[in-house]
Amino acid sequence: MLTGTVEEAGPASPLGLVPGQRVATLVSLTLTPLQITDGLSQWDAQSEQVPCKGHAILFARSIAAVLPEDLSVELSLAVFDVCGAPALTSRVVTEGAVVLVVGAAGKSGSLSAAAARQAGASKIIGVVPTEAEAALLRDPTATAQDEGAEGVPRARINWQSRPRRAGPSPAPKSPLADEIVVADARDPVGLAGKVEAAGGPADVTVVCVDVPGCEGGAILSTKQGGTVIFFSMATSFSAAALGAEGLAADVTMLVGNGYVPGHAAFALDLIRGVPSVRQLFERRVGS
Numbered sequence: 609m610l611t612g613t614v615e616e617a618g619p620a621s622p623l624g625l626v627p628g629q630r631v632a633t634l635v636s637l638t639l640t641p642l643q644i645t646d647g648l649s650q651w652d653a654q655s656e657q658v659p660c661k662g663h664a665i666l667f668a669r670s671i672a673a674v675l676p677e678d679l680s681v682e683l684s685l686a687v688f689d690v691c692g693a694p695a696l697t698s699r700v701v702t703e704g705a706v707v708l709v710v711g712a713a714g715k716s717g718s719l720s721a722a723a724a725r726q727a728g729a730s731k732i733i734g735v736v737p738t739e740a741e742a743a744l745l746r747d748p749t750a751t752a753q754d755e756g757a758e759g760v761p762r763a764r765i766n767w768q769s770r771p772r773r774a775g776p777s778p779a780p781k782s783p784l785a786d787e788i789v790v791a792d793a794r795d796p797v798g799l800a801g802k803v804e805a806a807g808g809p810a811d812v813t814v815v816c817v818d819v820p821g822c823e824g825g826a827i828l829s830t831k832q833g834g835t836v837i838f839f840s841m842a843t844s845f846s847a848a849a850l851g852a853e854g855l856a857a858d859v860t861m862l863v864g865n866g867y868v869p870g871h872a873a874f875a876l877d878l879i880r881g882v883p884s885v886r887q888l889f890e891r892r893v894g895s
């Protein structure tokens with residue numbers, strides 16, 4: 609994705625942008641025509657973010673979000689990068705569902721846990737790989753004013769852009785997860801056993817890890833008739849499809865499409881309204 613200032617908007621453009629707005633594109637740069645005019649002279653080749661001068665063209669079907677003034681650009685970009693995950697989670701989770709978030713202390717995982725809470729999940733089980741991440745998920749500094757996603761002030765939520773309206777849910781002891789499981793998501797039997805002990809299997813499992821080999825554990829930790837959202841780019845279609853078949857698992861498996869209408873605004877609302885999610889993000893982006 610890139611950030612820049614809108615120079616001109618075509619008269620028929622449906623993106624709703626006006627000249628002068630600072631925006632981030634929410635699509636891969638491989639899909640964005642970009643002419644760089646400064647030869648990358650401002651880049652020190654040490655950063656994965658590349659400052660440059662140039663022009664980009666967005667299409668009618670491009671996605672762009674206005675950069676919010678109340679959040680740093682780094683934080684906003686980190687949120688935009690994974691904003692499809694909480695939006696899809698919100699769409700899939702129904703009232704009373706048991707939701708398993710694999711990689712719950714990560715960016716997409718923490719947002720998805722907050723979205724599941726707001727959508728009315730009865731129990732959220734968060735999987736983390738280490739005790740250190742478990743401690744992070746329980747960060748006591750987040751608990752004072754943080755009531756999970758129920759803490760998002762209603763006035764701040766743009767109901768038009770939200771993927772779906774949430775039902776009421778109680779504030780959990782941990783802001784984001786009712787149960788925290790420390791497990792290697794690549795170990796299917798070990799993961800499923802620990803998830804079951806924590807109140808699983810899940811109605812909905814959201815895979816937010818950044819490593820390959822987590823398909824079997826996610827499938828085995830999900831109820832028959834349940835749904836697995838594979839947001840991780842490390843997911844293998846063949847491992848998921850053949851794994852489900854091999855386990856006689858009647859689960860719906862969704863590829864985590866990065867786009868859901870209203871996804872950026874929804875994720876920004878969660879970041880603003882759920883302090884624990886914001887803290888986890890700020891640790892990762894260092895802002």
Ligand SMILES: NC(=O)c1ccc[n+]([C@@H]2O[C@H](COP(=O)([O-])OP(=O)(O)OC[C@H]3O[C@@H](n4cnc5c(N)ncnc54)[C@H](OP(=O)(O)O)[C@@H]3O)[C@@H](O)[C@H]2O)c1
Pocket residue numbers: 689690692710711712713714715716717735736737738741791792793794816817818819838839840841842864865866867892
């Ligand atoms: N579908 C889409 O449109 C889309 C868009 C953007 C990103 N993604 C993908 O989403 C995935 C997650 O991205 P993210 O930015 O949320 O990553 P992230 O912030 O790094 O979170 C990943 C989490 O998974 C944990 N983890 C790693 N290995 C694990 C294991 N074996 N067992 C349990 N947990 C483990 C990590 O722990 P540690 O930090 O301790 O390693 C981390 O907490 C990536 O694959 C990314 O490419 C998908």
